[in-house]
Amino acid sequence: MGLYEFAVYDMFVPTVAIFAFGMVYRLSRYVFLYKRAAQPMWRKTSVPHKIYLLIDAFVHAIVAAIKRSKVTFVSGIFLLHFFGVIPILFLLSHHIVWWSYYFPPYSILSPLAIPTSATSSALTLTAPFAPVTGMSHGFVNTIWGPLTVVLNGDVLAILAIIGTTFKLLEKIPEKFKEKLARVRLGDFVALLLLLAILISGYMATHHLPSGDIETYKFMLGLHILTAEILVLLLPFTKFFHFVFSFWYGKLHEAYDLWRRGL
Amino acid sequence: MIEGIEKAIDTVLSDLDSVTLHFLESCVSCGICAPFCPYTIAGPIYEPADKAEEMRYIYRKKMTIAGKVLGPLVGAKYPKDEKDLDRMINMAYRCVNCRYCYQTCAFGIYSGKLVIMLRRILDKVGRTPSTLKYLQSIELSDSVLINDKVREKWDGILKEAKEAIGKDLPLDKQGAEIVYLPWLVEALLTPEVIVSTIKILDMVGENWTMPSEPLGFEPPMGVIVGDRESERKVFRRINSYIAKVGGKKALISHGGTPYMEMRFEMPFVMNEKPSYDVIHVTEYLSDLYEKGKIRIRREENGKVTWHDPCKLARGSGVVEQPRILIKASTSNYEDLPRGTGMYSHCCGGGTGIALITCDGRKLVEEFTGEKIKPAEWEERFCPPLEEDYKKAIKQKVDEISEINANIVVTGCSTCIYNINKGATLYDRDFQAVHIVQYLLDKIEVT
Numbered sequence: 001m002g003l004y005e006f007a008v009y010d011m012f013v014p015t016v017a018i019f020a021f022g023m024v025y026r027l028s029r030y031v032f033l034y035k036r037a038a039q040p041m042w043r044k045t046s047v048p049h050k051i052y053l054l055i056d057a058f059v060h061a062i063v064a065a066i067k068r069s070k071v072t073f074v075s076g077i078f079l080l081h082f083f084g085v086i087p088i089l090f091l092l093s094h095h096i097v098w099w100s101y102y103f104p105p106y107s108i109l110s111p112l113a114i115p116t117s118a119t120s121s122a123l124t125l126t127a128p129f130a131p132v133t134g135m136s137h138g139f140v141n142t143i144w145g146p147l148t149v150v151l152n153g154d155v156l157a158i159l160a161i162i163g164t165t166f167k168l169l170e171k172i173p174e175k176f177k178e179k180l181a182r183v184r185l186g187d188f189v190a191l192l193l194l195l196a197i198l199i200s201g202y203m204a205t206h207h208l209p210s211g212d213i214e215t216y217k218f219m220l221g222l223h224i225l226t227a228e229i230l231v232l233l234l235p236f237t238k239f240f241h242f243v244f245s246f247w248y249g250k251l252h253e254a255y256d257l258w259r260r261g262l
Numbered sequence: 263m264i265e266g267i268e269k270a271i272d273t274v275l276s277d278l279d280s281v282t283l284h285f286l287e288s289c290v291s292c293g294i295c296a297p298f299c300p301y302t303i304a305g306p307i308y309e310p311a312d313k314a315e316e317m318r319y320i321y322r323k324k325m326t327i328a329g330k331v332l333g334p335l336v337g338a339k340y341p342k343d344e345k346d347l348d349r350m351i352n353m354a355y356r357c358v359n360c361r362y363c364y365q366t367c368a369f370g371i372y373s374g375k376l377v378i379m380l381r382r383i384l385d386k387v388g389r390t391p392s393t394l395k396y397l398q399s400i401e402l403s404d405s406v407l408i409n410d411k412v413r414e415k416w417d418g419i420l421k422e423a424k425e426a427i428g429k430d431l432p433l434d435k436q437g438a439e440i441v442y443l444p445w446l447v448e449a450l451l452t453p454e455v456i457v458s459t460i461k462i463l464d465m466v467g468e469n470w471t472m473p474s475e476p477l478g479f480e481p482p483m484g485v486i487v488g489d490r491e492s493e494r495k496v497f498r499r500i501n502s503y504i505a506k507v508g509g510k511k512a513l514i515s516h517g518g519t520p521y522m523e524m525r526f527e528m529p530f531v532m533n534e535k536p537s538y539d540v541i542h543v544t545e546y547l548s549d550l551y552e553k554g555k556i557r558i559r560r561e562e563n564g565k566v567t568w569h570d571p572c573k574l575a576r577g578s579g580v581v582e583q584p585r586i587l588i589k590a591s592t593s594n595y596e597d598l599p600r601g602t603g604m605y606s607h608c609c610g611g612g613t614g615i616a617l618i619t620c621d622g623r624k625l626v627e628e629f630t631g632e633k634i635k636p637a638e639w640e641e642r643f644c645p646p647l648e649e650d651y652k653k654a655i656k657q658k659v660d661e662i663s664e665i666n667a668n669i670v671v672t673g674c675s676t677c678i679y680n681i682n683k684g685a686t687l688y689d690r691d692f693q694a695v696h697i698v699q700y701l702l703d704k705i706e707v708t
Contacts, residue, residue, distance in 0.1 A: 029280075029283060030280045030283060030284070031280075033278055033279050033280040033283050034279065034280045035279040035280070037529065037530045037533050038529040038530065038532070038533050038534050038535045039529055039535065040525060040526045040527075040528070040529045040530075040535075041535075041539065043579050057370065060365065060366070060604075061294055061366055061367060061368040061369075062368075064294055064298065064365075064366040065294045065368075068294075068297035068298065069293065069294050069296070069297060072292055072293060072294055076292055077368075171291075174306075178306050178307070179307065180306055180307065180309070180312055181307065181312045181315035181316065181319075181337075182289065182291045182293070182309065182311040182312045182314075182315045183291055184291065184336075184337050185335065185336070185337070186336065186337075187290075187291050236328070238290045238291075240287075240288070241288060241290055241369060245284060245287065245288035245369055246288075246368070246369055248284055248288075248370075249284055249288055249367070249369040249370030249371060250369070250370050252281060252284065252370055253364070253370035259526070260526060260577070260578055260579040261579035262576070262579045262581070262603070262604050
């Protein structure tokens, strides 16, 4: 049995099971530690202001990063998240097909699918003539139009790889030279894993390092397996922010802002 | 292992709640909070997330399976020797709890709260700076006027106020609408604020009272040193006093720890809603102004700015009120350039920091006439803290200098002390004053 078969057929159920167990474990800690206490008198704020504060709670850290941590904003927020992992994970055409296979309603996002290839995306704009094709459309038929020159799997994956690599390299002097306590071993593990997923995905897409079927299957298997490792580690690592702690933290912060009437 | 450390950790972590769990578990080490902390300037190891990591080491060791099994490999460990304690205390006392890290964190993590947990552990193993322990003991005494010298100073303030209004002060009066609560720290740092507030209350004909002696030094000192029980004891004392005189509103002129703690934290700590409102004198005055009960005379005496005390603005939402009042008094007002309100930069000396520096200790000793004997470890701790404190307050004075302000109005005695100290240290030509001092001569009752 090859790596591909192992990742697709053997690891899928354990991955989902460990993920589910981890989520129940983590979330139950929040439930059991919940303590109800008397409330201070809330300041009066209007509903529109509350809506503003709710949005602001999600946005102001990004604004803070733009103002004072430009490197973090460009590498960590912009490249790694906004332009890298988030659109690739949720909107890359291959991934939409994958999500829809396990969760059919997800196919509703199909019109937003981002094409995989930079070459076909560029040709949409630059080719002097339309190809002879039996399809109803000449090139990549997507609502993103000319944006596909940038908004395609290749470019986004490269941006995400640059962002992740930068974050990884940035942490080496932070950990070993500046001796920052907040830089943890787990940060390196998480970033290396993410890098492995991105690089193996990019290589599988481009049939690298060679075009034979066995190498392709191995690389795709590696991509799926590393992604599964991320999913099963998710509840126990910093990746948890993606499914819970970011949302919980920001909603709690908005609630606190309402209470204090800021 | 350090004596008593396990018991201290057990106690502090026993009242963990889900929000604090989020603060402990959710940091991804992005470092966005770092440039906003007034103590990052002391070195990157004092960034908020790095300080909070000290508490996370302990939490992981105590409460996570990975931490128990893998220990330091996953950042889980207890402090084990003097060196660890020294590092912990350096972290715990390079945080002013200004909440800026919370406001700028991508995940809504309040690192300052974890630093206070560190202070709680340190307090239980006898590692609270002696000045703070001394001030806490004053607050827990039956009377905060601990000796003749302190009593004389307090009596002097009351005498000056009495002369200013030309009649006896309504001390401990039953049935007053407003209970003015001056604290001993104001008598130490800004006694004129107490007198000015009394004059304003009298001027507007308010039905008010105040305790014949302060109900605390800077209550609750328990929150500053990290002693939850003493926090509750002092809150109980304040609550029972207000219940005894039957006041409906507690008026506070010191917009530092006492205001935010009484206004927003006391209900959580005591698990009961207070029977009275807590208002800052800025809210009180802006309410009078907006209702047309007072007018403010315009006077142009140079450029005026408002420094948002972190606990009054970011911590309690008092942002617009002071600006309304100041703008009514002058056309030469300008906001501070690096951030206001929710995004204001801290003065660098709150939550006990200013008073535990060597200068701060001398100030307290002169005020009380008693000698504070620092512990042996404080000889290592105090001089570098003094240097870092000076760097922290320099950032504030530089910000003020950027707009060439002449008068820095604010609402917190600690901020006034720190800004004026910074102005003296760095030879700047401005002065910080409390808003009641600033407005006193400009207020006209309609």
